[in-house]
Amino acid sequence: MNRPYIRTPVLLEVKNLNKSFGGVHAVNNVSFTLNSGIIKAIIGPNGAGKTTLFNIISGILKANSGRVSFKGEDITGLNPHEIAERGIVRTFQNIKLAGHMSVLDNVMIGRHSKTRAGFFAAALSLPWTIKEEARTKEVCMEIMEMFSLTDLANEEVSNLPFGKQRAVEFARALAADPELLLLDEPASGLNIYETEELAEVIERIKNKGITILLVEHDMSLVMDISDEILVLNFGKEVASGLPEKVQKNPEVINIYLGEG
Amino acid sequence: MDLKRYYPVVVLILVVILIQILTSLFGITFYLTQLTMSAYYSLLTIGLCMLMGYAGQISLGQAGFFAIGGYTTAFLTTVNLIDKAEAPVLSLFKSLGIMVLREDLYGNKILHLSPWVAFLFAVIITIFIAFLIGVPVLKLKGHYLAMATLGFGIIVYRVVLGTRAFGEADGITRVPGFNLLPGIRVSGDFANRVENYYIAWVLVIIGAILLINLVNSRAGRALRYLHGSEEAASTMGVNVSRYKLNVFVLSAIYASVAGVFLTHFNAGIGPSEASVMKSVRYVAIVAAGGMANLWGTLIMAVTLNFLSLRGVFGTYDDAVFAVILIVIMLFAPRGLIRKGVISEIEFAFKKLKPGGIIKVKRES
Ligand SMILES: Nc1ncnc2c1ncn2[C@@H]1O[C@H](COP(=O)(O)OP(=O)(O)O)[C@@H](O)[C@H]1O
Ligand SMILES: [Mg+2]
Numbered sequence: 001m002n003r004p005y006i007r008t009p010v011l012l013e014v015k016n017l018n019k020s021f022g023g024v025h026a027v028n029n030v031s032f033t034l035n036s037g038i039i040k041a042i043i044g045p046n047g048a049g050k051t052t053l054f055n056i057i058s059g060i061l062k063a064n065s066g067r068v069s070f071k072g073e074d075i076t077g078l079n080p081h082e083i084a085e086r087g088i089v090r091t092f093q094n095i096k097l098a099g100h101m102s103v104l105d106n107v108m109i110g111r112h113s114k115t116r117a118g119f120f121a122a123a124l125s126l127p128w129t130i131k132e133e134a135r136t137k138e139v140c141m142e143i144m145e146m147f148s149l150t151d152l153a154n155e156e157v158s159n160l161p162f163g164k165q166r167a168v169e170f171a172r173a174l175a176a177d178p179e180l181l182l183l184d185e186p187a188s189g190l191n192i193y194e195t196e197e198l199a200e201v202i203e204r205i206k207n208k209g210i211t212i213l214l215v216e217h218d219m220s221l222v223m224d225i226s227d228e229i230l231v232l233n234f235g236k237e238v239a240s241g242l243p244e245k246v247q248k249n250p251e252v253i254n255i256y257l258g259e260g
Numbered sequence: 261m262d263l264k265r266y267y268p269v270v271v272l273i274l275v276v277i278l279i280q281i282l283t284s285l286f287g288i289t290f291y292l293t294q295l296t297m298s299a300y301y302s303l304l305t306i307g308l309c310m311l312m313g314y315a316g317q318i319s320l321g322q323a324g325f326f327a328i329g330g331y332t333t334a335f336l337t338t339v340n341l342i343d344k345a346e347a348p349v350l351s352l353f354k355s356l357g358i359m360v361l362r363e364d365l366y367g368n369k370i371l372h373l374s375p376w377v378a379f380l381f382a383v384i385i386t387i388f389i390a391f392l393i394g395v396p397v398l399k400l401k402g403h404y405l406a407m408a409t410l411g412f413g414i415i416v417y418r419v420v421l422g423t424r425a426f427g428e429a430d431g432i433t434r435v436p437g438f439n440l441l442p443g444i445r446v447s448g449d450f451a452n453r454v455e456n457y458y459i460a461w462v463l464v465i466i467g468a469i470l471l472i473n474l475v476n477s478r479a480g481r482a483l484r485y486l487h488g489s490e491e492a493a494s495t496m497g498v499n500v501s502r503y504k505l506n507v508f509v510l511s512a513i514y515a516s517v518a519g520v521f522l523t524h525f526n527a528g529i530g531p532s533e534a535s536v537m538k539s540v541r542y543v544a545i546v547a548a549g550g551m552a553n554l555w556g557t558l559i560m561a562v563t564l565n566f567l568s569l570r571g572v573f574g575t576y577d578d579a580v581f582a583v584i585l586i587v588i589m590l591f592a593p594r595g596l597i598r599k600g601v602i603s604e605i606e607f608a609f610k611k612l613k614p615g616g617i618i619k620v621k622r623e624s
Contacts, residue, residue: 058495059494059495060491060494060495079494079499080491080494080495081494081495081497081498081499081500083495084494084495084496084497085497089495089496090495092491092492096489096491096492097488097489097492098484098485098487098488098489098492098493099488100484100487100488100552101481101484101485101488105481105484105485108481109481109482109485109492109493109496109498110496112478112481112482112496112497112498113496113497115478116478117477117478117479118479119474119479119506119507119510122473122474122477122478122479122480123470123471123473123474123477124470124473125473125477129477129478132478133477133478136478172496176496176497
């Protein structure tokens with residue numbers, strides 16, 4: 001074993017995944033495993049296929065071939081909401097929020113798969129739905145506190161600065177109580193201070209026992225916080241392993257220097 | 261729970277009562293007839309508001325669902341089964357109250373389904389058809405969805421217009437009243453005018469309360485959310501296609517129930533109720549009402565339908581609604597009764613002025 005330090009069970013397994021768009025082989029036979037409780041980073045230049053990989057894992061895109069399993073269950077080809085229900089939650093590289101809704105609403109949607117009130121029960125405002133809703137709000141306010149969003153609870157999201165919108169996406173993802181959190185370039189668009197704060201937040205999330213798969217461009221952030229790294233280029237794995245090891249890989253250095 | 265959301269309901273109840281008292285006081289209760297009809301149209305419109313304003317799914321087929329409700333009840337409560345009255349099934353039905361025997365104006369005996377049964381039948385058929393249409397159609401977005409629902413509306417219109425059993429161009433007449441409860445009867449009889457005004461508005465109020473509850477719930481949040489971003493909603497666990505289908509069916513039920521009640525109130529229904537122009541009118545009203553604004557939609561629905569029924573728009577009736585739609589799409593595409601609408605209209609005006617667009621572009 002080249003990773004003797006990891007003794008936790010395998011949470012996510014990706015096997016021989018392929019995805020093409022026309023002539024572009026965006027994900028080319030990618031395989032990796034992710035042990036629970038760690039932070040694994042996927043790095044690589046623009047267009048390497050990182051977001052596409054996330055889209056497949058979260059069910060937004062269907063792979064051409066290959067398999068994704070989560071806790072031993074084959075989840076390939078499931079719909080996004082079914083994958084969310086299993087405990088895999090993601091954030092987006094280009095923030096995807098409901099801009100016309102309040103910060104609180106945007107965080108509360110995160111609890112959708114953890115709550116039950118359907119059309120009928122909700123329209124009749126059955127007592128249990130009122131309790132459930134109150135509880136949801138309580139949980140979300142606590143999470144928002146962590147991101148200093150409490151004062152903005154009733155603000156329309158589209159009025160918020162970029163950094164705050166990123167925070168709302170994080171809060172929304174955490175509200176879902178995920179087992180596996182997929183973060184797609186969480187530092188993009190953030191300034192140095194915000195990025196430092198972000199690193200802290202990610203560590204805190206890890207300490208809650210949430211496993212993190214992180215796509216990131218910012219090398220310093222990645223080297224700081226990740227336990228393992230997978231490097232992709234043109235959809236293919238270039239290197240993988242411990243950060244120190246990957247950092248010294250000549251091919252990786254080449255890719256990153258070549259990119260300038 | 262936040263009770264503030266029910267304040268408008270209280271206001272609505274008071275206004276409804278006040279209007280009834282005033283019309284009685286001044287001896288102008290004939291206005292109540294049009295207000296009753298407006299109420300039923302409003303019921304349909306708030307259902308569409310949920311679908312279009314909150315969930316962001318346009319439908320140009322609501323008149324179709326209205327007609328399905330209206331025609332189903334009209335047909336089932338007028339088709340005469342007296343010849344087959346001796347059949348054991350029918351006599352059993354009669355003793356169970358599923359069939360009713362009545363006499364028409366000329367003393368002919370008519371045996372037909374009870375309006376309650378017809379009503380349930382209408383709703384079930386509506387749900388069935390809405391599912392059938394909704395599954396394929398709701399995969400579409402934006403103007404493709406508009407086109408597809410428009411197509412559905414046209415089909416319903418042509419079917420009722422071309423079917424003998426539905427009276428072709430004449431529609432179905434002599435539809436009996438609907439005894440909701442002992443002593444409470446949906447009908448257009450002069451003597452029942454005040455009673456029917458209240459029946460209609462109680463129905464609207466119940467419909468509105470259900471929607472307010474829904475909007476402010478987990479399910480309603482999911483509906484509003486998929487309007488903003490389907491992808492984000494689905495990755496947060498919202499079964500987007502099922503939610504869209506549910507709200508589509510819900511709005512169809514509102515339309516259908518409105519169709520059933522108004523048909524009993526008017527004692528008939530004609531093909532014009534299924535016309536595409538009616539569907540356009542409903543969409544225009546929701547847009548004017550502020551899209552995701554239940555109360556705005558309700559106010560617009562009552563006002564515009566009342567004016568239309570009073571004949572204020574004359575021969576330009578349909579054109580008025582088309583103009584409303586165009587003007588709103590041009591100047592306030594997110595709806596009229598809404599926060600921040602004034603500045604948006606100013607912006608749209610600037611854009612329309614010669615050279616305005618260039619100036620706006622430079623600013624941005
Ligand atoms: N929906 C799509 N349709 C067509 N091509 C796509 C689509 N998504 C990604 N691609 C292409 O796939 C490749 C990988 O893109 P992406 O996964 O976004 O890379 P990364 O996130 O690593 O920057 C790129 O060449 C991109 O143009
Ligand atoms: Mg990307």
